Amino acid sequence: MSEISLRDLRHSYVANPTTDADWALKTMSVDWSDGGAYALLGPSGCGKTTLLNIISGLITPTTGEVWFGEREVTDMPPDQRNIAQVFQFPVVYDTMTVYENLSFPLRNRGIAAPEVDRRVREIAAMLDLGEMLSRRAAGLTADGKQKISLGRGLVREDVNVIMFDEPLTVIDPHLKWVLRSKLKELHQKIGVTMIYVTHDQTEALTFADQVVVMHEGTVVQIGTPVELFERPRHTFVGHFIGSPGMNVLPCAVENGQALFAGQPVPTVHPVAHRDGDETLEIGVRPEFVSFAPEGIPVEIAAVSDAGRYRIVDARHHEHVIKLLVPEGEALPAGSAHIAFDPGHTQIYADGWMVD
Ligand code: ATP
Numbered sequence: 001m002s003e004i005s006l007r008d009l010r011h012s013y014v015a016n017p018t019t020d021a022d023w024a025l026k027t028m029s030v031d032w033s034d035g036g037a038y039a040l041l042g043p044s045g046c047g048k049t050t051l052l053n054i055i056s057g058l059i060t061p062t063t064g065e066v067w068f069g070e071r072e073v074t075d076m077p078p079d080q081r082n083i084a085q086v087f088q089f090p091v092v093y094d095t096m097t098v099y100e101n102l103s104f105p106l107r108n109r110g111i112a113a114p115e116v117d118r119r120v121r122e123i124a125a126m127l128d129l130g131e132m133l134s135r136r137a138a139g140l141t142a143d144g145k146q147k148i149s150l151g152r153g154l155v156r157e158d159v160n161v162i163m164f165d166e167p168l169t170v171i172d173p174h175l176k177w178v179l180r181s182k183l184k185e186l187h188q189k190i191g192v193t194m195i196y197v198t199h200d201q202t203e204a205l206t207f208a209d210q211v212v213v214m215h216e217g218t219v220v221q222i223g224t225p226v227e228l229f230e231r232p233r234h235t236f237v238g239h240f241i242g243s244p245g246m247n248v249l250p251c252a253v254e255n256g257q258a259l260f261a262g263q264p265v266p267t268v269h270p271v272a273h274r275d276g277d278e279t280l281e282i283g284v285r286p287e288f289v290s291f292a293p294e295g296i297p298v299e300i301a302a303v304s305d306a307g308r309y310r311i312v313d314a315r316h317h318e319h320v321i322k323l324l325v326p327e328g329e330a331l332p333a334g335s336a337h338i339a340f341d342p343g344h345t346q347i348y349a350d351g352w353m354v355d
Contacts, residue, residue, distance in 0.1 A: 088167065095136065099134060201243075208225070220236055282347060
């Protein structure tokens, strides 16, 4: 096992890239520490699979380097990288039994039979496949087959990294939660670096210690789920993570004071003067907006029930600001005022948080 380091990486599928849009991955450097549980999170087309394929060696990056520990592997083929990969759809041998499927990656590498047996039974037990080891894979449901795929990825002890590319896509919704928690548990037990690719924030936030958020070929933030929630470095992180996502509102700055639609918005520190043509925005999550005796005047435009709280759409002229109100707390009738928690109100310039 070793740390994986991506250095000044860029990738284009176009022969002679010229514009920004020609780059599927824009310049990035990312270190994945040994034994970490990572999620690679972003919407369809942001470059997740491209990045995964560069780590596994299926793609050679246009520029930049890939290092595994002290060794540069940029041009090394996948079979020499010592990586396990689990794909969206099950990769199983239908004619083999569950046991044979799980033992295949080990037997293939010449591991002694008793060791193979120990490992197969251990992984099968963790995935609740213990009772069906002698059954043929052909007879299993899609869920069962994907569990075998997961098992085949997890069974080797000597890998540098296990990569999961949207592995729960074919899994029945009620089993998704079970398998997700199982994977987390397995990571804690076996301690191998894992990278879990998904466009689903719930999957990412429940599995990972560190979430790598991608947007249009760029890594916009790497952080713990709490960091992504409390201090989104980019407005994209703010609205992609959270439900509902962060309110992003137009901002002006006068003498260090942030203003929204002419109304002062308190921040912890004065906002430094900014030059140029940057677009300034205020970001505040609905969790940190509340009704107040004074503040920004609003009309209540809509209320929806989300169980333990209600999501209120408060309108100030053409802007809608969402806030959460706990179940049972009275809502003001008609006109009201709202205030933002200064400790959780951030200013963004061209999408990036201003420190
Ligand atoms: P998805 O979740 O839909 O798989 P993704 O985040 O994994 O999306 P990629 O598949 O890495 O994104 O795609 C990133 C960009 O590169 C997209 O614009 C995509 O159209 C483009 N792309 C991906 N593979 C190829 C290819 N083989 N040839 C040309 N362009 C490609």
